[in-house]
Amino acid sequence: MTATIEKKRAPFPIAFYRSAVGKKWVMALTGIGLILFVVAHMVGNWKIFFPDVDGIPEIDLYAEALRSLLFPLVPEHIVLWILRTGLIAIFLLHIHAAYSLTLMNRRARTERYEGPRTYVAANYASRTMRWSGTIFGFFVLFHLADLTWGAQPAAPATWEHGEVYANFIATFSRAPVTLFYVISMGLLGIHLYHGAWSMFQSLGLNHPRFNAWRKGFAVSLAVFVFVGNAIMPLAVLFGFVA
Amino acid sequence: MKVNLQVWRQEGPEAAGAFKTYEVDKISEEMSFLEMLDILNEQLVNKGEEPIAFDHDCREGICGTCGVMINGQPHGPQLGTATCQLHMRKFDDGATLVVEPWRATGFPLVRDLIVDRSAFDRIIEGGGYISVDTGSAPDANLTPIPKMVADTAFDAAACIGCGACVAACPNGAANLFTAAKISHLNLLPQGQAERWSRTENMVEIMEEYFGSCTNHGECEKACPKSISIDFIAMMNSDYVKAKFKNRRLVAQS
Numbered sequence: 487m488t489a490t491i492e493k494k495r496a497p498f499p500i501a502f503y504r505s506a507v508g509k510k511w512v513m514a515l516t517g518i519g520l521i522l523f524v525v526a527h528m529v530g531n532w533k534i535f536f537p538d539v540d541g542i543p544e545i546d547l548y549a550e551a552l553r554s555l556l557f558p559l560v561p562e563h564i565v566l567w568i569l570r571t572g573l574i575a576i577f578l579l580h581i582h583a584a585y586s587l588t589l590m591n592r593r594a595r596t597e598r599y600e601g602p603r604t605y606v607a608a609n610y611a612s613r614t615m616r617w618s619g620t621i622f623g624f625f626v627l628f629h630l631a632d633l634t635w636g637a638q639p640a641a642p643a644t645w646e647h648g649e650v651y652a653n654f655i656a657t658f659s660r661a662p663v664t665l666f667y668v669i670s671m672g673l674l675g676i677h678l679y680h681g682a683w684s685m686f687q688s689l690g691l692n693h694p695r696f697n698a699w700r701k702g703f704a705v706s707l708a709v710f711v712f713v714g715n716a717i718m719p720l721a722v723l724f725g726f727v728a
Numbered sequence: 729m730k731v732n733l734q735v736w737r738q739e740g741p742e743a744a745g746a747f748k749t750y751e752v753d754k755i756s757e758e759m760s761f762l763e764m765l766d767i768l769n770e771q772l773v774n775k776g777e778e779p780i781a782f783d784h785d786c787r788e789g790i791c792g793t794c795g796v797m798i799n800g801q802p803h804g805p806q807l808g809t810a811t812c813q814l815h816m817r818k819f820d821d822g823a824t825l826v827v828e829p830w831r832a833t834g835f836p837l838v839r840d841l842i843v844d845r846s847a848f849d850r851i852i853e854g855g856g857y858i859s860v861d862t863g864s865a866p867d868a869n870l871t872p873i874p875k876m877v878a879d880t881a882f883d884a885a886a887c888i889g890c891g892a893c894v895a896a897c898p899n900g901a902a903n904l905f906t907a908a909k910i911s912h913l914n915l916l917p918q919g920q921a922e923r924w925s926r927t928e929n930m931v932e933i934m935e936e937y938f939g940s941c942t943n944h945g946e947c948e949k950a951c952p953k954s955i956s957i958d959f960i961a962m963m964n965s966d967y968v969k970a971k972f973k974n975r976r977l978v979a980q981s
């Protein structure tokens with residue numbers, strides 16, 4: 487006799503996603519996707535530190551190149567939109583998995599401890615993932631309104647489509663906006679510190695040979711993303727880039 | 729020595745509970761935490777009050793029956809120690825100790841400090857066993873198992889099923905318990921036949937009762953047997969494999 491319980495089975499990916507272990511797997515994979523995007527986005531934007539090419543800021547050329555990726559092989563903007571759709575899907579999956587796991591965890595302890603709890607291993611980052619994630623989600627909306635859509639009042643009054651460099655300078659010359667960006671990057675760093683370690687566990691990537699490196703990787707990634715992103719608005723605010 | 733206790737008293741599952749304060753005097757440092765509760769209970773009985781209900785059995789840290797929250801930590805502040813093996817010398821004279829039952833939806837409260845942990849039995853029923861032929865006993869050491877594998881399986885098998893991992897987990901997850909129970913069989917040759925059905929069933933039954941793991945690592949620190957969360961990673965990887973395996977070809981991998 488084997489212990490196979492015959493249940494009515496949903497199609498494989500749905501059945502897998504229904505389990506919490508499956509959802510954590512999805513969280514980890516989408517997390518990797520989002521990390522790759524964040525790093526690529528950051529490195530690409532470092533072009534603001536580069537000199538102009540024929541009087542045009544290099545980042546403007548870079549933005550145009552992104553918009554017309556693989557053009558004229560494929561219609562303009564197509565590749566960009568495929569990438570964007572993928573990114574949005576990944577983002578939504580990450581949020582949905584987090585949301586339903588949070589509900590599950592709330593149900594798992596409806597009566598909370600009455601006395602004070604003493605935590606030994608859980609840290610600030612691991613215990614605030616939902617908050618750092620949610621607040622960061624709002625930051626993303628602001629960021630899109632500010633620099634992608636040019637929607638007032640998030641965007642500076644002088645915002646103009648395609649003038650990436652000018653918009654960049656205009657937005658970060660406003661001290662509160664710069665402060666908000668830097669704080670949000672701090673939150674992202676905290677989120678990544680736990681997330682980048684946690685994903686190894688969720689994916690079952692556990693090996694005596696690299697276990698010791700997992701925390702180190704998470705710290706380095708968090709610091710790299712925080713510093714790499716925060717220097718850009720700060721450079722504008724303090725006049726190193728103008 | 730003397731301690732001030734704040735103990736959770738609750739007459740039954742539906743009754744309202746509250747902390748009640750007790751002072752226990754003239755206890756020896758050599759006493760275990762449970763012996764200190766025995767003394768208190770004796771005093772309560774002498775006064776005609778209801779004694780505090782708490783679970784215990786072996787009192788030598790091997791059965792997993794005992795377990796309460798002491799000052800917000802399952803089994804108290806000493807790492808790798810069950811409540812019955814925790815000694816009063818770990819506390820300062822005159823200390824205030826808050827004593828509370830495990831709290832998790834999967835562990836409904838029975839009375840005072842006792843919770844019903846039968847959800848763990850449901851998980852075990854899902855696959856915490858191996859199938860063997862009865863008959864004459866096989867020769868010893870018939871199945872070669874590398875030392876390292878045997879040791880790891882034994883580390884997992886050290887789980888006494890007390891539920892401290894669930895109690896410690898901010899999400900009320902039972903992943904450490906389930907992972908330990910799955911791993912100690914999945915690691916050994918004898919456990920291979922049911923490996924994939926075991927992993928799938930036990931994980932899915934676990935999720936009916938408990939929360940999900942967010943890798944805080946609290947459970948590992950609360951575990952009286954210091955079972956590593958590495959086993960949770962093993963379980964996650966086996967669960968995904970179980971879902972992807974073509975079971976007809978399973979013997980070939």
Ligand code: FES
Pocket residue numbers: 783784785786787788789790791792793794795810811812813888
């Ligand atoms: S009473 Fe058996 S482990 Fe504590």
